[in-house]
Each structure stands twice: as C-alpha cells, then as structure tokens.
Amino acid sequence: MDAQEVSRALSRISHEILERNKGSQDLALIGIRTGGVYLAKRLATRIQQIEQRDIPFGELDITLYRDDLSIRKDQPEIRKTSIPFNISGLKIVLVDDVLFTGRTIRAALDGLMDLGRPAEIQLAVLVDRGHRQLPIRANYVGKSIPTAREENVQVFFEELGQVDRVSIITGSRDQ
Amino acid sequence: MTWKRKDLLTIAELSVDEIELILTTAESLKEVGGRDIKKVPALRGKTVVNLFFEPSTRTRTSFELAAKRLSADVINFSPSTSSVVKGETLIDTARNIESMQADIIVLRHSSPGAADHLARFVQSSVINAGDGWHEHPTQALLDVYTIKEKKKQIEGLIIVIVGDVAHSRVARSNIAALTKLGAEVRVVAPPTMLPLGVERLGVKVFYRFDDALIGADAIMMLRLQRERLGRALLPSTREYANLFCLTPERLQLAKPEAIVMHPGPLNRGVEISPAVADSSAAVILNQVTNGVSVRMALMYLLSGAA
Numbered sequence: 001m002d003a004q005e006v007s008r009a010l011s012r013i014s015h016e017i018l019e020r021n022k023g024s025q026d027l028a029l030i031g032i033r034t035g036g037v038y039l040a041k042r043l044a045t046r047i048q049q050i051e052q053r054d055i056p057f058g059e060l061d062i063t064l065y066r067d068d069l070s071i072r073k074d075q076p077e078i079r080k081t082s083i084p085f086n087i088s089g090l091k092i093v094l095v096d097d098v099l100f101t102g103r104t105i106r107a108a109l110d111g112l113m114d115l116g117r118p119a120e121i122q123l124a125v126l127v128d129r130g131h132r133q134l135p136i137r138a139n140y141v142g143k144s145i146p147t148a149r150e151e152n153v154q155v156f157f158e159e160l161g162q163v164d165r166v167s168i169i170t171g172s173r174d175q
Numbered sequence: 176m177t178w179k180r181k182d183l184l185t186i187a188e189l190s191v192d193e194i195e196l197i198l199t200t201a202e203s204l205k206e207v208g209g210r211d212i213k214k215v216p217a218l219r220g221k222t223v224v225n226l227f228f229e230p231s232t233r234t235r236t237s238f239e240l241a242a243k244r245l246s247a248d249v250i251n252f253s254p255s256t257s258s259v260v261k262g263e264t265l266i267d268t269a270r271n272i273e274s275m276q277a278d279i280i281v282l283r284h285s286s287p288g289a290a291d292h293l294a295r296f297v298q299s300s301v302i303n304a305g306d307g308w309h310e311h312p313t314q315a316l317l318d319v320y321t322i323k324e325k326k327k328q329i330e331g332l333i334i335v336i337v338g339d340v341a342h343s344r345v346a347r348s349n350i351a352a353l354t355k356l357g358a359e360v361r362v363v364a365p366p367t368m369l370p371l372g373v374e375r376l377g378v379k380v381f382y383r384f385d386d387a388l389i390g391a392d393a394i395m396m397l398r399l400q401r402e403r404l405g406r407a408l409l410p411s412t413r414e415y416a417n418l419f420c421l422t423p424e425r426l427q428l429a430k431p432e433a434i435v436m437h438p439g440p441l442n443r444g445v446e447i448s449p450a451v452a453d454s455s456a457a458v459i460l461n462q463v464t465n466g467v468s469v470r471m472a473l474m475y476l477l478s479g480a481a
Binding site: 061063064069070072073074075078079080081082110111114116 | 177178179199200202203204206207210211212214215216217218219220221245472475476478479
C-alpha cells in the first residue's frame with residue numbers, strides 16, 4: 001500500500017465507524033502502541049472533521065498482558081498506557097496497524113477490561129495479514145493482504161519521519 | 176537496552192543505562208497504581224519471598240504491594256517466627272525457600288554483603304532490601320525517581336544529604352546513584368557521623384548545615400537513628416536538633432523550588448520540623464508511592480532474566 005491507499009483506507013474506515021455506530025455519540029478511539037496510536041490519532045482527526053466534535057483518544061501498551069512473558073528470555077520494554085477518560089459505558093474502537101495471530105488483540109482486550117467496562121469494543125486495523133491463532137476478527141479492515149507465515153509486514157509512518165507505506169518483507173523477524 | 180542481571184544487589188554495580196531502564200519502566204508502571212483495579216497479570220504464577228531479618232514495615236509492605244500488583248504470589252518470612260531462631264543459617268533458610276520454587280527473594284539483613292552472598296547460592300533472583308550499613312538500592316532508585324519526577328533531570332542538580340551518613344545504607348546507595356547520574360552531592364553532618372574518606376565517594380563535605388543548603392535543589396534528610404546514640408556520636412538529641420533540624424528558616428537558604436525528602440520513619444522535631452515535613456516542599460509521601468512503582472519495575476525486569 002502506498003501513502004494514498006493508506007489515506008483512502010483511513011477515510012473509509014472513519015465513515016464505516018460512524019455508520020456502524022450511528023454517529024460519534026459515546027465513541028472513543030484507543031490505539032495500541034506503537035503503530036496503532038498513530039492510526040488512531042489520524043482516525044480521530046478525520047472523525048472530528050466529519051462530526052465537528054472531539055472524540056476521546058487513548059494509548060494502550062499491552063506489554064504487561066502478553067501471553068509470552070513467562071517464556072521469553074528477556075523482558076520487552078514497557079511503554080506508557082495513557083487513557084485519560086473512563087472507558088466504562090463507551091463504545092471503544094481499538095486500533096492497530098497489523099492484525100496477525102490475534103494475540104496482541106487478546107492482550108489488549110484483557111488490558112481494556114481491567115480499566116473498566118466498555119459498552120462495546122470494536123477493532124480497526126490497517127492490514128489484516130491472516131494466520132490467526134485465536135478466534136479474533138476485525139470490524140474495520142484497511143486492506144486484507146495474504147501473506148506467508150514467514151513473511152513480515154512492515155508499516156511505515158509519517159509520524160516517524162517516513163513516507164506512509166505498507167510492505168511485505170520476506171524472512172521473518174521475531175514476532 | 177535489555178536487562179541482563181539475575182539480581183539487584185547494589186547501585187554501585189549498575190550502569191547509567193541500567194538505572195535509566197529501571198526508571199523508565201517504573202514510569203510506565205506508575206499508571207497501574209492509579210487504576211480502580213490495581214493489578215496487571217505480568218508476573219502471574221511467580222512467587223516472591225520477602226525474607227526480612229530486620230524489622231521493617233514500609234519497605235516490606237512496598238515490596239509486597241509491588242509483587243501483588245504484578246499478580247505474583249507473596250510469602251512474608253520473618254526470622255522471629257521461623258526456624259532461624261533454631262539456629263538455621265541464612266543459606267540453608269534460603270535454599271529451603273528456593274526449593275519451594277521462589278522466583279524472587281527480597282532480602283533484608285543486618286550484615287553487609289548478605290544479599291551478594293545469598294545470590295551466589297541460589298538460582299532465584301535476589302533483591303537487596305538493605306544489607307547492614309552497606310546499600311539499600313531500591314530506596315536510592317525511588318529517591319532518584321522522585322527527584323527526576325519533580326525536577327525532570329538529575330544532571331547538574333545540587334543535592335544535600337543530611338545526617339548520619341556513616342551508618343546509613345540509604346546515603347551510600349543514594350551517593351552512588353546521584354553521582355553516577357551527574358548531580359553535585361553534598362553531605363553535611365557532625366564529623367562523628369561522616370565516614371573517614373567520605374570525599375572519595377565523590378561528594379562535597381560540609382559540617383555546617385546552613386552552608387550546605389545554599390543553592391540546593393533537593394534536601395535528603397536521614398533519620399537520626401536514636402538507637403545508635405549510645406555510641407557517643409552526639410552529646411544529645413537536642414543539640415543535634417539545634418544544629419541539624421530542617422526548619423522553615425533553614426529551608427529558605429535552598430532554592431525556592433527545592434524539595435525535601437526523607438526515607439522514613441520521621442523523627443519530627445529532631446531532624447525535620449513538623450512545619451517542613453507537612454509543607455508543600457516535602458515529597459516524602461510521593462517517595463512512598465513511587466517506591467511501589469520502582470519495585471514493580473525491578474521485579475518485572477528481574478523475572479525476565481532467567
């Protein structure tokens with residue numbers, strides 16, 4: 001995906017979110033660190049433009065909820081979770097860049113549940129690359145990209161001083 | 176950077192990067208303490224044993240809370256109610272605890288080097304929660320965290336440590352941490368309370384409290400360990416209080432935004448006046464709150480380095 005395709009996908013997803021939720025009442029966006037945060041911010045900006053009102057926005061770090069903490073050799077870095085509003089009763093759209101095994105989303109769901117009781121949690125991803133290991137499905141998908149297990153999907157972000165782009169890299173990194 | 180150590184024994188052995196890693200991890204973990212449900216599953220199934228051979232409420236509770244917030248199981252072991260009174264050695268006690276699959280042993284002991292000694296004999300991670308007059312690394316880490324939280328950085332700050340430095344593991348660990356991070360550390364006390372050659376630790380030595388306070392960013396009061404007064408370090412508690420009690424008037428000599436710290440328990444009216452202890456300059460309770468985050472960070476990091 002190039003920058004224009006990413007931008008179009010995000011615009012479409014913003015409209016889909018508003019359509020499905022019949023507007024932006026009680027809606028909040030939460031990005032999963034790190035890629036999901038950039039995408040959630042962009043979605044929030046788009047939705048604010050359409051709806052002319054502010055959408056609560058938060059950042060979630062799922063490290064403490066990973067299912068591989070007790071088997072990994074060294075501990076992954078913990079980054080900040082910052083959700084400056086009470087999520088109870090809200091319709092939360094969880095945002096991530098790539099949906100793969102589903103384990104990150106499982107961790108994110110557990111993390112969110114510890115913070116309150118949302119009315120509903122929906123999932124938006126830029127790329128769905130398949131190979132699910134858990135029964136998890138996204139409500140909003142930028143693009144489904146069939147991949148081989150050992151390939152790696154990399155997302156580049158403007159926010160990191162790169163040109164927006166999604167590319168498939170052969171030869172897997174540590175997932 | 177990733178954490179490689181099995182144990183946390185001293186500040187002296189830590190690199191600046193390792194200290195920074197602990198601090199940033201603690202910063203991320205602090206949020207957990209502000210939640211309604213103050214618990215995350217990171218250390219589920221791990222066992223932490225608090226092995227305290229000296230009395231302690233604050234530190235032990237802080238470690239216990241830190242472990243519980245990470246979902247570890249905690250066992251508190253105190254020698255007065257255990258086989259230690261029957262003559263068991265430290266190593267035998269620890270080996271027994273390890274045989275019950277303890278992942279982390281938190282040790283407080285009156286002998287300097289006890290934690291280091293223990294760490295050589297057990298596979299479990301060992302955290303030094305105070306060994307004699309040697310070190311109390313988690314106290315220094317929570318102090319550094321608190322200063323950084325208030326002052327944004329440590330480098331270039333003037334930090335005054337006041338009181339019985341000679342018999343203080345808190346002072347020793349703090350001097351190590353703060354000098355590594357680039358602060359100017361001043362110590363001030365009656366000469367009987369400063370160890371010989373203290374300047375070799377990289378600190379500036381003062382004997383008059385007022386002189387040391389000028390331009391200070393943070394003032395760290397040490398507890399006057401009254402149980403040691405029998406050792407003739409001081410003519411009397413009252414004289415000490417006259418010369419070394421942090422009063423509002425003395426606090427004026429420091430920078431306007433200076434913070435006041437104390438590892439607790441407070442001797443009100445001896446080393447710190449109630450007016451200062453209860454003022455907005457005092458960050459003593461922030462230290463207690465931050466202690467839990469810092470200890471969570473350590474347990475998280477240590478439990479990875481299997």
